[in-house]
Amino acid sequence: MAHDTSYTDQDFKIVGSRPPRPDGIDKVTGRARYGADVSAPGQLVGRVLRSPHAHAKIRKIDTSRAQKLKGVKAVITSKDLPDLTEGNRGNYDILENCMAREHALYDGHAVAAVAAVDEQTARKALKLIKVDYKVLPHVTDVDAAMQDDAPVVQPHIQHDGKPSNICNVSQFGHGDVEAGFAQADVIVEKTYKTEQTHQGYIEPHACLASVGPDGQGELWVTTQGHFTVRNLCASLLGMDIAKLKVTSSEIGGGFGGKTHIWTEPLALALSRKANLPVKLVMSREDVFKGSGPTCSTSMDIKIGAKKDGTVTAASATLRYHAGPHPGPWGMLGGMTAWACYDFENVQSIAYDVLVNRPKVAAYRAPSAPMAAFGVESTMDLVAEAIGMDPVDFRIKNAAKEGTRASYGPTYGPIGIGPTLEAVKNHPHMRARLGKNQGRGMACGFWFNFGGQTCTDLNIGVDGSVNLTVGTVDVGGARASMSLIAAEELGIPYDQVKCNVGDTASLGHNDTTEGSRGTFSSGMATIFAARNAIEEMKARAAKTWEIDIEDIEWRDGAAHAMGMQHSNLAPLSLAEIAGASPGTGGPIAGHNEVVADGAGVSFASHICDVEVDPETGATRVIRYTVVQDAGKAIHPDYVEGQFQGGAAQGIGWALNEEYVYGEDGCLQNPSFLDYRIPVCSDLPFIDTEILEIPNPNHPYGIRGVGETSIVPPLAAIGNAVSSAVGVRLDHTPMSPPRVLKAIKEKQAGG
Amino acid sequence: MSAVQVSTTVNGDAIDFVCQPTETLLDVLRNRLGLIGSKEGCGTGDCGACSVTVDGQLVCSCLVLGAEAEGRKIGTVEGLADGDKLHPLQKQFIDNAALQCGVCTPGFLVAAKALLDRNPNPTEQEIRYALAGNLCRCTGYDKIVRAVNAAARDVRKQQARKKR
Numbered sequence: 001m002a003h004d005t006s007y008t009d010q011d012f013k014i015v016g017s018r019p020p021r022p023d024g025i026d027k028v029t030g031r032a033r034y035g036a037d038v039s040a041p042g043q044l045v046g047r048v049l050r051s052p053h054a055h056a057k058i059r060k061i062d063t064s065r066a067q068k069l070k071g072v073k074a075v076i077t078s079k080d081l082p083d084l085t086e087g088n089r090g091n092y093d094i095l096e097n098c099m100a101r102e103h104a105l106y107d108g109h110a111v112a113a114v115a116a117v118d119e120q121t122a123r124k125a126l127k128l129i130k131v132d133y134k135v136l137p138h139v140t141d142v143d144a145a146m147q148d149d150a151p152v153v154q155p156h157i158q159h160d161g162k163p164s165n166i167c168n169v170s171q172f173g174h175g176d177v178e179a180g181f182a183q184a185d186v187i188v189e190k191t192y193k194t195e196q197t198h199q200g201y202i203e204p205h206a207c208l209a210s211v212g213p214d215g216q217g218e219l220w221v222t223t224q225g226h227f228t229v230r231n232l233c234a235s236l237l238g239m240d241i242a243k244l245k246v247t248s249s250e251i252g253g254g255f256g257g258k259t260h261i262w263t264e265p266l267a268l269a270l271s272r273k274a275n276l277p278v279k280l281v282m283s284r285e286d287v288f289k290g291s292g293p294t295c296s297t298s299m300d301i302k303i304g305a306k307k308d309g310t311v312t313a314a315s316a317t318l319r320y321h322a323g324p325h326p327g328p329w330g331m332l333g334g335m336t337a338w339a340c341y342d343f344e345n346v347q348s349i350a351y352d353v354l355v356n357r358p359k360v361a362a363y364r365a366p367s368a369p370m371a372a373f374g375v376e377s378t379m380d381l382v383a384e385a386i387g388m389d390p391v392d393f394r395i396k397n398a399a400k401e402g403t404r405a406s407y408g409p410t411y412g413p414i415g416i417g418p419t420l421e422a423v424k425n426h427p428h429m430r431a432r433l434g435k436n437q438g439r440g441m442a443c444g445f446w447f448n449f450g451g452q453t454c455t456d457l458n459i460g461v462d463g464s465v466n467l468t469v470g471t472v473d474v475g476g477a478r479a480s481m482s483l484i485a486a487e488e489l490g491i492p493y494d495q496v497k498c499n500v501g502d503t504a505s506l507g508h509n510d511t512t513e514g515s516r517g518t519f520s521s522g523m524a525t526i527f528a529a530r531n532a533i534e535e536m537k538a539r540a541a542k543t544w545e546i547d548i549e550d551i552e553w554r555d556g557a558a559h560a561m562g563m564q565h566s567n568l569a570p571l572s573l574a575e576i577a578g579a580s581p582g583t584g585g586p587i588a589g590h591n592e593v594v595a596d597g598a599g600v601s602f603a604s605h606i607c608d609v610e611v612d613p614e615t616g617a618t619r620v621i622r623y624t625v626v627q628d629a630g631k632a633i634h635p636d637y638v639e640g641q642f643q644g645g646a647a648q649g650i651g652w653a654l655n656e657e658y659v660y661g662e663d664g665c666l667q668n669p670s671f672l673d674y675r676i677p678v679c680s681d682l683p684f685i686d687t688e689i690l691e692i693p694n695p696n697h698p699y700g701i702r703g704v705g706e707t708s709i710v711p712p713l714a715a716i717g718n719a720v721s722s723a724v725g726v727r728l729d730h731t732p733m734s735p736p737r738v739l740k741a742i743k744e745k746q747a748g749g
Numbered sequence: 750m751s752a753v754q755v756s757t758t759v760n761g762d763a764i765d766f767v768c769q770p771t772e773t774l775l776d777v778l779r780n781r782l783g784l785i786g787s788k789e790g791c792g793t794g795d796c797g798a799c800s801v802t803v804d805g806q807l808v809c810s811c812l813v814l815g816a817e818a819e820g821r822k823i824g825t826v827e828g829l830a831d832g833d834k835l836h837p838l839q840k841q842f843i844d845n846a847a848l849q850c851g852v853c854t855p856g857f858l859v860a861a862k863a864l865l866d867r868n869p870n871p872t873e874q875e876i877r878y879a880l881a882g883n884l885c886r887c888t889g890y891d892k893i894v895r896a897v898n899a900a901a902r903d904v905r906k907q908q909a910r911k912k913r
């Protein structure tokens with residue numbers, strides 16, 4: 001049934017309040033069960049052997065000694081994962097990434113796996129597996145990989161008629177940039193680089209797999225998308241989708257990195273071979289080397305403007321590494337690069353490039369932060385060149401309702417202008433700066449997604465309500481969903497209990513990515529509740545023996561309307577539920593939807609830093625996030641998303657970096673050497689939520705989870721550059737890089 | 750290698766267990782005693798998700814051997830609440846939305862409790878440095894620091910009441 005999804009501007013009773021989350025007690029007492037927290041009787045320990053080479057041909061794998069070790073119950077290689085992908089190249093790439101076939105494609109690529117009775121035995125078994133590698137030339141740098149003489153990562157990929165690492169070129173924009181640049185008074189052109197970072201979720205990937213010889217299986221796994229995990233694992237392993245039940249555990253952070261499958265098919269294959277349950281938990285080193293970090297990039301950004309601040313043309317050439325398999329990452333960079341602005345002549349050309357690094361996965365607003373680093377840094381340079389305030393310059397060029405976005409669509413009501421006005425008027429902008437301090441600001445954009453969603457709402461005979469959603473709860477979503485259900489039904493928040501359903505209890509739900517959770521499950525929850533209300537009205541009609549048309553639902557009860565029914569006292573949800581066994585049985589609401597029209601989201605951030613000129617170390621001393629959230633269902637968790645994204649962006653800007661050696665091997669696969677921000681690194685992060693309703697959602701919800709990571713790289717870049725008086729063009733702006741920039745400036749006078 | 754037998758106290762209860770000499774206290778807690786509240790984020794002492802106290806001292810249980818628990822008093826997140834009464838830190842973490850995914854939360858609670866036990870009136874900076882060994886990737890620490898600050902206030906009130 002099609003529903004009207006338009007925004008209705010209703011008055012909310014409880015949406016927008018801040019009640020405690022339903023999973024709070026479990027999580028503060030240690031009871032909540034994450035990926036590694038469940039066990040099965042007789043379970044084995046799974047471990048993965050990984051390639052020590054960046055690129056190598058696998059001549060032979062001898063597992064015989066490992067197999068003979070006492071306590072080893074299964075050893076698998078790619079032979080145990082035959083290619084069932086029937087020409088589906090995307091699935092073949094996934095299969096090849098989960099377990100190397102003829103070639104190891106990066107340092108950390110899985111080549112074999114074992115299941116044994118305990119950890120020690122499993123480790124010993126890995127040492128007994130002999131892999132005969134022929135080491136091949138490798139390439140890990142995105143610019144080097146685009147050279148004609150670069151080692152080719154995937155020989156079947158062609159560009160300009162010959163094997164190449166360039167796997168995708170995309171182009172966006174409109175107008176005539178050459179003509180636009182010709183009209184400019186000032187043109188700034190600059191090249192930037194950003195290094196590869198990891199999502200850094202604290203919980204490593206973990207799963208418990210159990211498959212029997214009858215082809216039925218269960219998988220408990222920490223993931224953002226258990227339905228996707230089910231579909232992919234079943235198809236790679238030749239199982240029926242319906243026979244694999246996947247349950248998503250509590251998830252200890254994902255940020256895009258848990259939208260994919262890594263060791264899950266290996267755990268299932270091991271379990272199938274051993275005919276026993278297998279628990280497979282990645283070590284932190286495995287996570288860094290063998291999951292899906294984000295891209296490194298290099299880019300050329302060019303902006304031309306008139307003296308009055310009108311941008312006449314803008315162009316970007318973006319180069320994103322994808323890992324050993326093609327991905328959409330450069331394309332997403334190209335789409336997001338100019339999305340904040342209303343430019344007449346604009347273009348972006350984006351390259352996706354293969355390198356010998358782990359397969360890239362999404363990381364919070366994937367690809368947008370890097371492009372924003374280049375664009376927003378250059379915007380500041382142009383503002384400086386024409387002598388205009390950087391906020392005013394952005395306000396003058398900001399996209400608005402009716403603007404044709406550089407990536408195609410025409411915007412509805414959007415928040416970039418209002419976030420910029422809020423920044424302009426924010427007290428943060430007027431605070432005094434001290435010595436060695438600098439201030440920067442920057443803007444960011446993310447699309448937000450909707451997608452396939454399915455939700456169940458069951459009413460218990462006591463009137464309490466079970467809401468079952470299929471998107472996972474990455475940071476308080478069950479509280480938001482409960483608020484929405486309670487709002488619709490007109491009952492207290494505590495009367496609703498929200499669960500995340502497993503794949504056997506609910507129809508398909510797309511992965512919880514693209515900030516779609518609250519938008520799409522929120523929409524399905526609204527319609528499931530309305531569906532249940534219709535049924536409750538029918539039951540009341542039956543009880544009262546009146547027409548359903550004469551019944552209205554309000555304040556959690558059925559009300560009979562009209563003078564002729566004034567003798568009928570309202571029937572509450574609990575009363576209708578209590579009578580349900582005699583009025584037609586259980587009462588449930590249900591909704592399946594492909595949620596369209598996720599509203600785009602914009603943010604503007606302000607940042608103050610202090611740079612130590614002796615060491616080049618940067619400290620963030622004040623940070624403010626302004627973002628359009630659409631309707632904020634549970635403001636605490638909206639603020640939390642703003643703050644968390646900003647903190648990740650700060651880490652990316654200042655510290656975090658995958659460091660590869662000459663040998664193509666990762667040199668810093670630990671939290672000691674890959675340093676994410678700690679509590680003492682950061683100030684409080686101020687937030688300002690703007691609520692510009694999304695016209696395509698009954699409550700006006702937009703996604704909120706991702707945009708907050710987009711501006712920080714550039715905001716910090718602008719702040720550091722202003723503190724030290726020289727432009728920083730390479731993230732992370734780590735102490736050695738900042739020091740080098742200061743020294744070069746001094747040397748150059 | 751033969752297993753060792755260990756007698757210890759966990760959250761006030763006398764416990765005996767047997768473990769391998771190479772096994773970490775974290776593995777013992779999680780795999781042998783079923784206390785899954787302590788998490789493994791790294792196994793190398795870098796994330797604090799496995800924080801417990803040994804004789805009141807805050808440690809990373811992934812860096813302590815199970816055998817070292819002999820004769821000691823171990824405190825874990827499971828021991829924070831008093832029956833059905835949450836510790837003020839637990840309550841304030843929920844009320845201040847100081848957790849998103851919550852996987853870091855047990856470690857933060859144990860570390861914050863160790864801080865408040867020795868200093869019930871910490872400054873913001875003292876809180877930030879005391880928690881610098883615990884990684885959180887979701888929150889940016891803002892609401893965590895606020896929650897610890899609010900809990901410190903509650904703890905001081907409790908202490909004042911007890912004195913009266």
Ligand code: FES
Pocket residue numbers: 788789790791792793794795796797798799800809810811812
């Ligand atoms: S698991 Fe012990 S410090 Fe990370």
Ligand code: FES
Pocket residue numbers: 202252253847848849850851852853854884885886887888
């Ligand atoms: S709440 Fe997720 S890591 Fe802290």
